[in-house]
Every structure is written in structure tokens, then in C-alpha cells.
Amino acid sequence: MDADTWRELRCADVIVGAVDGHSPRWSLNTLAVQYRGHYVDTGTLISDESGTLDVSGHVATVTPDGPCLLCLSGYDPGQASMKLDPGLTAAKRAAGYLSDTPDEPTPSVMFLNQAVASVALGELLNIVGDWHTPRPYTLVDLGRPSLTAMHAETSPDCPACGPDSTRGLCDAARPPRFTPPEPPPHM
Numbered sequence: 572m573d574a575d576t577w578r579e580l581r582c583a584d585v586i587v588g589a590v591d592g593h594s595p596r597w598s599l600n601t602l603a604v605q606y607r608g609h610y611v612d613t614g615t616l617i618s619d620e621s622g623t624l625d626v627s628g629h630v631a632t633v634t635p636d637g638p639c640l641l642c643l644s645g646y647d648p649g650q651a652s653m654k655l656d657p658g659l660t661a662a663k664r665a666a667g668y669l670s671d672t673p674d675e676p677t678p679s680v681m682f683l684n685q686a687v688a689s690v691a692l693g694e695l696l697n698i699v700g701d702w703h704t705p706r707p708y709t710l711v712d713l714g715r716p717s718l719t720a721m722h723a724e725t726s727p728d729c730p731a732c733g734p735d736s737t738r739g740l741c742d743a744a745r746p747p748r749f750t751p752p753e754p755p756p757h758m
């Protein structure tokens with residue numbers, strides 16, 4: 572994210588993310604935490620690494636006083652047994668925090684994207700209309716198929732939203748470092 576985008580987005584009440592990879596999610600999460608905004612993150616994954624075709628996605632909702640996206644990716648640090656949950660593992664992969672081959676292109680399939688986008692729209696409407704109890708993380712699995720709502724707590728030591736973070740500091744926090752664009756190659 573460049574500095575101009577950061578400045579534009581910091582005034583947004585809600586950000587809906589449809590980005591690939593760790594870095595842009597980290598930027599949007601930092602922005603939402605620092606400016607106490609809402610951030611609806613989406614992700615999809617198609618994989619056959621386990622021998623079974625995994626067609627899944629997630630919708631994670633970061634709220635001003637709730638767990639951030641990093642907390643949600645760690646999801647439930649108090650329950651180590653959850654690490655063995657294949658659904659949780661799929662959710663982490665979909666969030667971009669687990670990948671054995673990060674450089675490998677991920678296929679994009681319309682029906683999966685549409686399903687995840689529909690769930691995200693429901694969460695967006697819930698932010699403005701409060702029609703259901705908060706769902707920090709929803710796993711969309713089109714292989715089984717199922718929707719799984721997962722609860723989450725804020726991690727007290729989270730570097731992104733914990734006591735040492737920029738949570739709620741708005742413009743009082745030091746601006747993030749932005750990497751300048753690469754200069755054009757010499758002709």
C-alpha cells in the first residue's frame with residue numbers, strides 16, 4: 572500500500588479487502604486497528620495438497636474493539652487442540668498465513684469467489700444493520716459444503732492490536748513505512 576492509498580482509506584468506516592497475500596492484508600489490518608475501523612477480509616483457496624480437493628474460503632471481520640486479523644489467523648491460542656482441526660487449518664491457508672508453496676499461483680474460480688463475496692456482503696450489512704451476533708471468522712467450504720462460524724478473542728500479546736500496537740492512535744501514531752516504487756528501467 573502506498574502513502575496516498577493509506578491516507579484515503581484511513582477515513583473509511585468500513586474496508587472490504589479482496590486482496591492476495593500476506594502483505595496487503597497486514598496493511599489493511601494495521602489501518603483498521605490504528606483508525607478503529609471495520610475491516611472485512613476475504614480469501615479463497617483451491618488445493619489438492621491433502622489428496623482431497625479443498626475448495627474453501629473465509630470471511631474475517633475486524634471490529635474496533637475486537638480481535639484483529641492476526642488474532643483471527645492465530646485464532647484460538649488457548650486451545651492447542653484446535654491446531655489439529657482441519658477446518659481451522661484450511662481457514663489459515665485461506666487467510667494467506669499457511670502455504671507450502673507461496674510463490675505458486677492460486678487459481679481463481681468464480682463460483683467460490685461469489686460464495687465468499689456473498690458471505691462478506693452479509694457481514695458488511697451486519698456492520699451497518701446489526702442483524703446477527705458478530706462472527707469474527709466464517710469458513711466457507713464448498714467441498715463438503717458448509718459454513719462454519721468461528722468465535723475468536725483478542726490475543727493480549729498480539730503485536731498488531733495489543734498494548735504495544737498503534738490501536739486507536741489514529742494520526743498520533745507514526746506513519747507506516749512505505750516502499751517507494753521501483754524506478755522505470757533505463758531505455
Ligand SMILES: [Zn+2]
Binds near residue numbers: 642
Ligand atoms: Zn491482534
